[in-house]
Amino acid sequence: MSGHNESILREPLITGDNITYAKITDDILMPVENKPNKAWWIGFTFASLGALLWVVAVSYTFWNGIGAWGLNKTVGWAWDITGFVWWVGIGHAGTLISAVLLLFRQNWRNSINRSAEAMTIFAVICAATYVVSHMGRPWLAYWVLPLPNQFGSLWVNFNSPLVWDMFAISTYFSVSLLFWYTGLLPDIATIRDRAVGTRRKIYSIFSFGWSGSVKTWQRFEAVSLILAGISTPLVLSVHTIVSMDFATSVIPGWHTTIFPPYFVAGAIFSGFAMVLTLLLVARKVLGLENYITMFHIESMNKIIILTGSIVGVAYLTEFFIAWYSGSEYESYAFVNRSTGPYWWAYWMMMTCNVISPQLLWFKKIRLSIKATWILSIVVNVGMWFERFVIIVTSLHRDYIPSSWAMFYPTWVDISVFVGSIGLFFTLFLLFLRVLPSIAIAEVKLLLKSASEQAKMKQIKEGHENKEYVAEYIESLEKFDSVKQEDYAKI
Amino acid sequence: MSDIKYILGSFGDPDEMMHGIEKLQENNISIYDVYTPMPIHGIEAKLGIKRSRIDIAAFCFGITGTCCAFALIYFCAVIDWRVNIGGKPSFALPDFIPIMFELTVLFCAFGMVLTYYASTHLFPGRAPRVMDLRATDDRFVIAVDAKDNAAHTVIDGLLKDAGALEVKYNERKYISYE
Numbered sequence: 041m042s043g044h045n046e047s048i049l050r051e052p053l054i055t056g057d058n059i060t061y062a063k064i065t066d067d068i069l070m071p072v073e074n075k076p077n078k079a080w081w082i083g084f085t086f087a088s089l090g091a092l093l094w095v096v097a098v099s100y101t102f103w104n105g106i107g108a109w110g111l112n113k114t115v116g117w118a119w120d121i122t123g124f125v126w127w128v129g130i131g132h133a134g135t136l137i138s139a140v141l142l143l144f145r146q147n148w149r150n151s152i153n154r155s156a157e158a159m160t161i162f163a164v165i166c167a168a169t170y171v172v173s174h175m176g177r178p179w180l181a182y183w184v185l186p187l188p189n190q191f192g193s194l195w196v197n198f199n200s201p202l203v204w205d206m207f208a209i210s211t212y213f214s215v216s217l218l219f220w221y222t223g224l225l226p227d228i229a230t231i232r233d234r235a236v237g238t239r240r241k242i243y244s245i246f247s248f249g250w251s252g253s254v255k256t257w258q259r260f261e262a263v264s265l266i267l268a269g270i271s272t273p274l275v276l277s278v279h280t281i282v283s284m285d286f287a288t289s290v291i292p293g294w295h296t297t298i299f300p301p302y303f304v305a306g307a308i309f310s311g312f313a314m315v316l317t318l319l320l321v322a323r324k325v326l327g328l329e330n331y332i333t334m335f336h337i338e339s340m341n342k343i344i345i346l347t348g349s350i351v352g353v354a355y356l357t358e359f360f361i362a363w364y365s366g367s368e369y370e371s372y373a374f375v376n377r378s379t380g381p382y383w384w385a386y387w388m389m390m391t392c393n394v395i396s397p398q399l400l401w402f403k404k405i406r407l408s409i410k411a412t413w414i415l416s417i418v419v420n421v422g423m424w425f426e427r428f429v430i431i432v433t434s435l436h437r438d439y440i441p442s443s444w445a446m447f448y449p450t451w452v453d454i455s456v457f458v459g460s461i462g463l464f465f466t467l468f469l470l471f472l473r474v475l476p477s478i479a480i481a482e483v484k485l486l487l488k489s490a491s492e493q494a495k496m497k498q499i500k501e502g503h504e505n506k507e508y509v510a511e512y513i514e515s516l517e518k519f520d521s522v523k524q525e526d527y528a529k530i
Numbered sequence: 531m532s533d534i535k536y537i538l539g540s541f542g543d544p545d546e547m548m549h550g551i552e553k554l555q556e557n558n559i560s561i562y563d564v565y566t567p568m569p570i571h572g573i574e575a576k577l578g579i580k581r582s583r584i585d586i587a588a589f590c591f592g593i594t595g596t597c598c599a600f601a602l603i604y605f606c607a608v609i610d611w612r613v614n615i616g617g618k619p620s621f622a623l624p625d626f627i628p629i630m631f632e633l634t635v636l637f638c639a640f641g642m643v644l645t646y647y648a649s650t651h652l653f654p655g656r657a658p659r660v661m662d663l664r665a666t667d668d669r670f671v672i673a674v675d676a677k678d679n680a681a682h683t684v685i686d687g688l689l690k691d692a693g694a695l696e697v698k699y700n701e702r703k704y705i706s707y708e
Contacts, residue, residue: 061542061567061668186606195606197613204628211636218643225652226666230567233663248647249656252666254577256650257569262582263646267639270592274635281628481568488544 046489048504048512053148054483054491055521056330061484064331065230068478071326072231076473079325084469090462097455098173106176108452114445115435119453120174121285122427123460126310127167128209128282129303129423132275133311134160135216138223139271142264147490148339150482151331154227155322155468156315157220158475162467163314164213166460171209173456201284208281212274219267225250226260226481279307286430293373293434296361302354306423309347309393312340313419318468320413322477329521331478334407338518341406344419348397351426355394373434381446382433389429392422407518492522536562537682538662538698539672539689544570546693547670551576553688554674559681562673565665584646591641592634599633600626659704669695 054064076084101108111118134156141149172178184206186196196203229250232243250256283303286294296302316337323332362374378386396418405411437444471477488494499509516522541547544566551573554561561577564570574581603626607613612620647653665671674685676699686697 065667198603198607199625207629207632211632215639230666233666245655248652249658251659252565253563258574259582261569262584266588270635270638484568
């Protein structure tokens with residue numbers, strides 16, 4: 041941070057010409073310290089209505105059992121597991137941003153990690169509710185734990201990926217929560233020291249008495265780095281194990297060794313899309329254009345192209361291997377996927393996940409906020425269909441043609457899914473109101489090295505290579521938050 | 531002057547604060563602590579603070595998790611109640627690995643973070659010990675113990691020379707108790 045300057049060739053991570061440490065605090069805490077605006081209330085109203093629908097639908101399922109869903113004896117897993125895998129996948133981007141990008145020293149993560157981690161936690165909550173409600177008898181949910189036989193069951197089967205999944209998801213949720221909350225402590229302390237009265241007391245309890253002394257910070261950084269180090273393999277293991285729920289079975293279409301990497305890439309793909317869906321709106325409504333810049337948006341879009349292409353290669357590989365293996369069951373499963381009664385779901389998945397993200401190769405599209413936002417939603421629609429295709433089309437035509445069936449969702453299926461989106465947005469909107477949506481302390485770290493004004497100072501000092509400066513100024517053209525006229529005179 | 535407990539140099543810029551630390555140290559004035567709104571790299575070396583040993587704790591917790599997971603699975607699946615699955619061996623080590631890994635991470639994360647909370651005295655509801663309320667916002671604060679260092683005017687001058695925006699004389703150690 042101090043001492044030497046960052047290369048002029050790197051794009052700024054904070055724009056604006058009058059940013060001070062105090063202004064960073066003010067800007068980020070604006071939604072926390074003031075009454076919410078109309079946009080927030082409209083969003084919150086819709087989201088909480090969705091959450092209410094979720095409560096009704098889940099209660100209805102608990103009361104009546106999973107017979108309330110459209111499952112039949114052939115298709116025994118459908119929207120429930122689709123929703124579960126979809127939400128867990130969305131959660132992955134948060135950990136990827138906070139852990140993997142920290143290990144790779146990608147400083148641009150500093151202004152998006154907090155809300156992405158929050159998103160992870162809320163997405164995993166949505167996923168976990170699917171797991172509990174699809175059990176049928178949720179009051180016996182504790183049977184998934186390794187409890188002695190007197191509690192009603194044998195020891196759990198440690199050879200089963202479903203048991204591994206229980207350990208993976210609960211570890212993932214609790215470690216993500218820990219990582220997120222520890223990172224929040226200094227920022228909660230910032231709110232505490234600016235608040236008065238009851239507000240100060242509440243934030244004081246949640247700040248754990250944070251003081252910001254040298255040792256606290258030193259250990260804080262060590263803890264963050266180690267947490268990032270262990271969260272990186274954790275996040276990869278979670279979706280690997282989720283994919284093993286399918287891959288270790290003998291169902292054609294599921295029994296595939298490429299599932300782990302393919303699921304992990306898909307998870308990152310959908311997670312980044314969800315981060316964009318949320319942050320593009322939050323950035324505008326909360327006025328955070330100077331902190332979440334076009335550079336951040338473009339970087340996330342690049343990750344979406346990469347992971348989307350990995351997913352595309354995986355789809356094609358699966359298809360090729362189905363043919364190349366010579367296994368007629370496997371081949372049939374795939375031909376049925378693409379041309380059978382669910383062809384529309386398959387091609388929906390192909391279009392949304394493989395074809396449309398390729399549009400992001402065009403710089404114009406990558407840098408257009410509207411196009412990016414629409415594409416981010418398209419990706420999430422596609423990723424929902426991917427899970428639906430994998431789950432339902434592999435099951436609906438089994439080995440006896442007389443038992444072939446279609447899956448039709450009931451109103452409960454639909455309400456649980458739509459409701460879970462409502463629940464997710466309710467939690468996210470509440471988060472924006474009570475906690476800082478950007479990691480204040482981490483963004484302050486960037487002010488003296490990677491901000492536009494620091495670079496401007498570097499240019500004005502005149503020691504920089506002219507060509508580099510020209511290149512830097514050219515790279516600023518994509519920023520919607522940079523005043524171009526400031527650079528005209530240089 | 532006898533009521534003064536701490537002298538605080540409040541800086542608006544981390545580099546100036548680092549300069550302030552150097553100035554004080556050159557004049558043999560001991561620094562009590564430094565409070566900042568963000569981590570300052572290189573300050574530990576300057577203040578002679580040893581490297582954190584939390585990584586050792588993390589490793590120990592992690593390895594405990596690995597052993598606990600193995601012991602649990604081995605006891606359940608091999609010793610207590612062997613389940614005959616097509617005559618396959620009960621001691622199927624590859625199948626144990628996912629849970630052993632997950633519990634390694636779980637124990638490591640919780641053990642390390644709780645150690646961190648304990649060693650830095652962080653827990654829910656702890657009264658915040660804050661000397662300057664702006665130290666979590668936009669000020670970088672050097673705290674000097676007034677009793678140990680008698681030459682208050684010298685300290686004042688050194689801090690201001692280094693670029694302190696404000697020098698405060700606190701009669702209470704922490705101002706956040708009211």
